[in-house]
Amino acid sequence: MAEVVLRDVCKRYGSYNAVDNVNLTIRDKEFLVLVGPSGCGKSTTLRMIAGLEDISDGTIAIGDQTVNDLPPRDRDIAMVFQNYALYQHMTVYDNLAFGLRNRKVSEDIIKTEIDRAVDILGLRDLLKRKPRELSGGQQQRVALGRCIVRNAKVFLFDEPLSNLDAKLRAHMRLELKRLHRRVETTAVYVTHDQVEAMTLGDRVVVMNNSRIEQVGTPWEIYSRPSTRFVASFIGSPAMNFLDGKVKRNGSGYHIHAPGGAFHVSNESARGLVGQDGRDVIVGLRPEHIRLHDSKTDNALHGRVELTEQLGAEQLVEVIAEGARIMVSRVEAERELKPGTPVYLTVEPGQLRYFDQATEQALA
Amino acid sequence: MSLASSGSSLPRRTGLFDMLRPGARAAFMTLAVSAVLLLFLAPIIILVVTSLRPGWGVYYIYRGTEFTLANYVEVFQRGVVIEAFFNSFLVATAATVLSLGVTVTSGYMLSRFKGWLPKTWFTSIYVFRTVPYISWVLPLYVVNESLGLYDTFFGILAAHVAVHVCFFSWIMKGFFDGIDPSMEYAAMIDGCTRWGAFRRVALPAAGPAIAALGILSWLWTWNEFLFALILTGNRTPLLTVTMAQFVTELGTEWNLMSAMAVMAMIPAVIITLFAQKYVIQGLRI
Numbered sequence: 253m254a255e256v257v258l259r260d261v262c263k264r265y266g267s268y269n270a271v272d273n274v275n276l277t278i279r280d281k282e283f284l285v286l287v288g289p290s291g292c293g294k295s296t297t298l299r300m301i302a303g304l305e306d307i308s309d310g311t312i313a314i315g316d317q318t319v320n321d322l323p324p325r326d327r328d329i330a331m332v333f334q335n336y337a338l339y340q341h342m343t344v345y346d347n348l349a350f351g352l353r354n355r356k357v358s359e360d361i362i363k364t365e366i367d368r369a370v371d372i373l374g375l376r377d378l379l380k381r382k383p384r385e386l387s388g389g390q391q392q393r394v395a396l397g398r399c400i401v402r403n404a405k406v407f408l409f410d411e412p413l414s415n416l417d418a419k420l421r422a423h424m425r426l427e428l429k430r431l432h433r434r435v436e437t438t439a440v441y442v443t444h445d446q447v448e449a450m451t452l453g454d455r456v457v458v459m460n461n462s463r464i465e466q467v468g469t470p471w472e473i474y475s476r477p478s479t480r481f482v483a484s485f486i487g488s489p490a491m492n493f494l495d496g497k498v499k500r501n502g503s504g505y506h507i508h509a510p511g512g513a514f515h516v517s518n519e520s521a522r523g524l525v526g527q528d529g530r531d532v533i534v535g536l537r538p539e540h541i542r543l544h545d546s547k548t549d550n551a552l553h554g555r556v557e558l559t560e561q562l563g564a565e566q567l568v569e570v571i572a573e574g575a576r577i578m579v580s581r582v583e584a585e586r587e588l589k590p591g592t593p594v595y596l597t598v599e600p601g602q603l604r605y606f607d608q609a610t611e612q613a614l615a
Numbered sequence: 616m617s618l619a620s621s622g623s624s625l626p627r628r629t630g631l632f633d634m635l636r637p638g639a640r641a642a643f644m645t646l647a648v649s650a651v652l653l654l655f656l657a658p659i660i661i662l663v664v665t666s667l668r669p670g671w672g673v674y675y676i677y678r679g680t681e682f683t684l685a686n687y688v689e690v691f692q693r694g695v696v697i698e699a700f701f702n703s704f705l706v707a708t709a710a711t712v713l714s715l716g717v718t719v720t721s722g723y724m725l726s727r728f729k730g731w732l733p734k735t736w737f738t739s740i741y742v743f744r745t746v747p748y749i750s751w752v753l754p755l756y757v758v759n760e761s762l763g764l765y766d767t768f769f770g771i772l773a774a775h776v777a778v779h780v781c782f783f784s785w786i787m788k789g790f791f792d793g794i795d796p797s798m799e800y801a802a803m804i805d806g807c808t809r810w811g812a813f814r815r816v817a818l819p820a821a822g823p824a825i826a827a828l829g830i831l832s833w834l835w836t837w838n839e840f841l842f843a844l845i846l847t848g849n850r851t852p853l854l855t856v857t858m859a860q861f862v863t864e865l866g867t868e869w870n871l872m873s874a875m876a877v878m879a880m881i882p883a884v885i886i887t888l889f890a891q892k893y894v895i896q897g898l899r900i
Binding site: 334338 | 798800803811816
């Protein structure tokens with residue numbers, strides 16, 4: 253139960269910057285998710301908080317203590333690893349007790365703590381087993397138990413669900429969420445899976461190329477991505493990006509894009525003010541696009557290229573003047589043969605604009 | 616016909632063995648296994664039988680019915696034999712304990728740490744491993760001689776430890792490579808120092824592998840002949856060399872040599888029987 257503050261944190265390997273100038277405040281009792289593609293520096297950041305990697309530059313504070321030079325054992329943290337990292341030669345009970353015994357906690361208190369954790373996680377019948385006699389999900393729960401018994405100030409999670417199959421992952425995701433509500437502790441969670449990031453995080457940090465791209469609530473990240481990278485990384489299927497041109501037009505703006513133009517009224521033209529004549533990248537989320545069979549105003553014209561039937565919906569790929577546009581949430585019953593002409597519309601407020609050169613959002 | 620019809624659902628096989636009837640297959644297997652067993656057991660059987668024959672009967676072990684334990688009595692009446700057993704046991708045990716003590720940590724270092732020190736260490740081991748075993752022995756002899764260690768217990772022990780450290784650090788590195796380091800990270804977060812994480816988590820996890828290596832090391836030293844021959848003399852008799860000394864100018868005393876060989880096999884057999892699991896794991900190295 254503590255705040256974690258990273259100030260100008262860098263990690264260098266020779267001339268390579270693995271983590272570049274990260275500034276981040278993780279609030280007390282917050283569940284913060286670091287998400288990004290592999291190699292973006294999220295795991296290194298987590299391992300620096302844990303003390304498993306040295307910090308090249310900057311400071312990390314847990315609570316009111318700077319921990320730069322503290323070894324992991326003195327940082328009062330607990331960590332769950334991707335491959336669980338259970339002690340193979342110990343029983344589940346001993347695995348859970350290990351950290352407490354190292355801290356010279358009396359066996360009575362250890363037993364009470366383990367009882368509490370075991371009830372939360374449903375491990376009662378497994379206490380005498382060795383890790384290799386457990387399934388992946390059970391091992392994961394023991395690893396979580398090892399955190400819970402410790403009552404540490406901060407929980408660190410390093411892709412804890414990525415070794416589980418899809419079904420179990422969804423289940424454990426819910427359990428983790430429930431667990432965090434019950435054991436209110438500051439938690440930092442690293443994943444490359446945007447679904448985990450969106451569902452678990454109180455706030456989400458999107459990282460790319462060793463830097464933080466954006467910090468915000470899942471909804472902020474989804475609805476107001478601050479860069480083209482964030483916009484493309486969060487959301488599935490990924491956002492469509494089209495080359496567009498802004499033209500001022502009386503009461504509002506015209507956005508010219510492949511296959512047509514959108515009229516954007518002044519109210520929804522946030523980010524377009526003063527951009528007259530400028531080339532921009534227009535971002536459209538597949539789920540925000542409506543598909544019409546007949547000619548419509550304010551629409552892009554294209555032809556159906558491919559459809560993917562998912563049962564509950566269809567994904568449709570449309571080609572408009574050579575640009576590929578993905579459309580999701582199309583009614584499953586609707587028949588769309590390749591080559592069919594279609595018209596695409598979007599609520600103007602849902603369009604996003606990015607600078608061509610910097611790829612920063614215009615907002 | 617029944618084979619052909621039931622075979623339709625199975626993947627098509629064309630091997631000669633698969634074309635046989637089940638009964639013939641069993642017979643074929645029995646024959647093959649017996650042949651292999653005979654190949655491996657014959658020398659041991661001949662050895663045991665020879666050790667039980669009087670001196671004049673060793674060339675006719677398949678004839679004659681005289682059997683005697685006199686060879687064993689005679690062998691053990693020679694003081695040098697007892698001494699050789701004792702010395703070999705001591706050298707094998709000490710070499711195993713000392714070399715494992717070094718290789719466990721050195722293998723761990725090679726597996727987990729980066730930098731110039733592990734790199735240099737690994738390269739030197741690599742170079743030494745490429746040198747044929749026999750080319751070690753003459754330099755070692757010269758070194759031992761100049762240090763006054765020739766034909767001493769410590770001289771032969773040091774040579775064995777040196778070779779083991781090179782060979783086994785490599786193997787031990789492989790063992791630790793197979794153990795996930797995040798277990799040690801977890802231990803460090805759980806309150807261990809770096810050394811504590813090694814001692815309390817990595818070491819127990821490598822336990823079976825270390826046991827396998829220990830057994831191999833012990834058997835290797837127990838059986839070793841070349842170093843023993845060159846680096847020791849009369850003051851420090853060792854098992855393998857003493858055994859070879861039954862070859863005299865007057866002929867080879869096969870019966871006595873066999874009796875001693877049978878005795879020398881016993882520890883190896885016992886170890887193999889009781890630690891089969893580990894030995895097999897060690898053989899996969």
